[in-house]
Amino acid sequence: MRVTLQPHPQTPCAALDAMEVQVHRHAGGGLELHFFAHGRTKDVLWPEGAQGARADRLWETTCFEAFVKPVGRNNYAEFNFAPSGRWQAYSFTSERAGMAEARGLAAPDARTRMTEKTRVHHVRLDLGAVPGLPAEAEWALGLSAVIEAVDGSKSYWALRSRLLCADTCCTGGFMKFGIDRLLADPALRAPLKGKRVALMAHPASVLPDLTHSLDALAACPDITLSAAFGPQHGIRGEKQDNMMESPDFTDPALGIPVFSLYGEVRKPTDAMMDTFDVMLFDLQDLGCRIYTFITTLLYTLEAAAAHGKSVWVLDRPNPAGRPVEGLTLRPGWESFVGAGPMPMRHGMTLGELGAWFIAHYKLDVDYRVIAMEGYDPDAAPGHGWPLNERHWINPSPNAPNLNMARAYAGTVMLEGTTLSEARGTTRPLEMFGSPEIDAKAVMTTMREIAPHWLKGCILRECWFEPTFHLHMGTLCHGVHIHADGPGYDHAAFRPWRVQALAFKAIRTLWPDYDLWRDFAYEYEFGKLAIDVINGSPLLREWVDDPAAGPDALDALTLPDEAAWLAERQPFLLY
Numbered sequence: 001m002r003v004t005l006q007p008h009p010q011t012p013c014a015a016l017d018a019m020e021v022q023v024h025r026h027a028g029g030g031l032e033l034h035f036f037a038h039g040r041t042k043d044v045l046w047p048e049g050a051q052g053a054r055a056d057r058l059w060e061t062t063c064f065e066a067f068v069k070p071v072g073r074n075n076y077a078e079f080n081f082a083p084s085g086r087w088q089a090y091s092f093t094s095e096r097a098g099m100a101e102a103r104g105l106a107a108p109d110a111r112t113r114m115t116e117k118t119r120v121h122h123v124r125l126d127l128g129a130v131p132g133l134p135a136e137a138e139w140a141l142g143l144s145a146v147i148e149a150v151d152g153s154k155s156y157w158a159l160r161s162r163l164l165c166a167d168t169c170c171t172g173g174f175m176k177f178g179i180d181r182l183l184a185d186p187a188l189r190a191p192l193k194g195k196r197v198a199l200m201a202h203p204a205s206v207l208p209d210l211t212h213s214l215d216a217l218a219a220c221p222d223i224t225l226s227a228a229f230g231p232q233h234g235i236r237g238e239k240q241d242n243m244m245e246s247p248d249f250t251d252p253a254l255g256i257p258v259f260s261l262y263g264e265v266r267k268p269t270d271a272m273m274d275t276f277d278v279m280l281f282d283l284q285d286l287g288c289r290i291y292t293f294i295t296t297l298l299y300t301l302e303a304a305a306a307h308g309k310s311v312w313v314l315d316r317p318n319p320a321g322r323p324v325e326g327l328t329l330r331p332g333w334e335s336f337v338g339a340g341p342m343p344m345r346h347g348m349t350l351g352e353l354g355a356w357f358i359a360h361y362k363l364d365v366d367y368r369v370i371a372m373e374g375y376d377p378d379a380a381p382g383h384g385w386p387l388n389e390r391h392w393i394n395p396s397p398n399a400p401n402l403n404m405a406r407a408y409a410g411t412v413m414l415e416g417t418t419l420s421e422a423r424g425t426t427r428p429l430e431m432f433g434s435p436e437i438d439a440k441a442v443m444t445t446m447r448e449i450a451p452h453w454l455k456g457c458i459l460r461e462c463w464f465e466p467t468f469h470l471h472m473g474t475l476c477h478g479v480h481i482h483a484d485g486p487g488y489d490h491a492a493f494r495p496w497r498v499q500a501l502a503f504k505a506i507r508t509l510w511p512d513y514d515l516w517r518d519f520a521y522e523y524e525f526g527k528l529a530i531d532v533i534n535g536s537p538l539l540r541e542w543v544d545d546p547a548a549g550p551d552a553l554d555a556l557t558l559p560d561e562a563a564w565l566a567e568r569q570p571f572l573l574y
Helices: 178-184 186-192 213-218 293-307 350-360 402-416 439-449 495-509 529-534 538-544 550-571
Strands: 002-007 016-026 030-039 063-070 076-081 087-092 109-114 118-126 139-148 154-158 163-166 196-200 224-230 257-260 278-281 310-314 366-370 431-434 458-464 476-482
Touching: 002 139, 002 186, 016 139, 016 186, 030 063, 030 139, 076 118, 178 186, 178 213, 178 310, 178 366, 196 213, 213 224, 278 293, 293 310, 293 350, 310 350, 350 366, 350 550, 402 476, 402 495, 402 529, 431 458, 439 458, 439 476, 439 495, 476 495, 495 538, 495 550, 529 538, 538 550
Parallel strands: 196 224, 196 278, 224 257, 278 310, 310 366
Antiparallel strands: 002 016, 002 154, 016 030, 030 118, 063 076, 063 139, 076 087, 109 118, 139 154, 139 163, 431 476, 458 476
């Protein structure tokens, strides 16, 4: 869960705007803390020292603190974490009594990263070795911090009340998205006072009760909405297919302009940027490079940097979770469906990805993430999506459910082929087929070529007749990819390879099949759509090469995936 620390009223901090802590309790006594210091971090004194070394009196300068007390007992433990990596642990028999250094505890796994406006200190330690702290017991957690400015002044931050932690999570209710936390916490909204605020939204930009973010923000007395923006498919999500543009309009209830970034322009214009001071970015993403919302985020960050505006991402889950898959986009293949050199399935939230964009493209922009609370991207059964907690709302017209979101990093490649991706049915981008193929033969050949690529999902023969789009009104023999239910294995499922394998099977069975669709895809002319989608010709060339087997594609892809896992690590918030 995510919590906010408050500065003591008698020791205000001129350097920092806010402090947050992400808390996660692991089985067996593990405690993971991420301290976020937001503001003018260059005005804070960050002590230096030896990584992993114990030291006393760390609280005399900038220091993060945690207090752990078993419920129903008097004893507790205090932990001090310096940004330098120095640390200390003490045991107490009761309130400030019986103090002793806690021995037998391994040095915490600690690391620090910095952006222009935020410094993050990550700490993970094993409490199981601390005497008097039963590994599986229920305990209360207190959090605080001492922040020393470069001018010598100190501020003292703390939780308003302790957290009750049990099992492998900290209690505090259901998962809270960024928009939920912003509306619930006046302290988070305080920097918006007196500012003109714009919102980037679409139909999935909703609260737990399904109130749209635009309406909720408009009803908030300390937020002044001055404009709204919509991405591809429109703020209302009304545009069904790709390359169907949305117009600008004036919201009839609020009287504010609503700008389309998938109409006459894709990048915010100077006139658009003049309508606000802070952009709140509240889009539900699908965790795929080609999903254009991430490109819209990049373009917004670039425009904000050029105009001196602020961008706040109100973070939402990545329903595809943390796994990474696919070829990295090659230089020269950037497009509206290829914002940067990352694999097809990037495994990040929009808030995390925004920080990566800023670092990668060296943008000077005031950026903040209102992070989620209680989000664990690896936790079953949702593995990125809060099943049974939140309603699924289509973020785009052909994203009807979680199964589609999980399969999309593979099935999106169908848009570059003559196969139907099942647009015009109730299960788009979960199925593929055509009137010309034998789906049973395709599935058999897929299993013969690379059975290890099919782990984690179930393939089912199906028939469908699209009511619009490719093969409209024609019966198609197809394959349905099931990435849910008892046959789903989140760690094993590799949708990009599954779909690539289907292409390979079709090329093997029918070498002359007219597979690749030649048209201007997302305003990219003179390039095959399949190559634009994959950020290079490499996938297509592998499919078309009869001598190239699964090992050849893995030889290209595995290094890309490993490199991205390392590159994204400093930007992960959860």
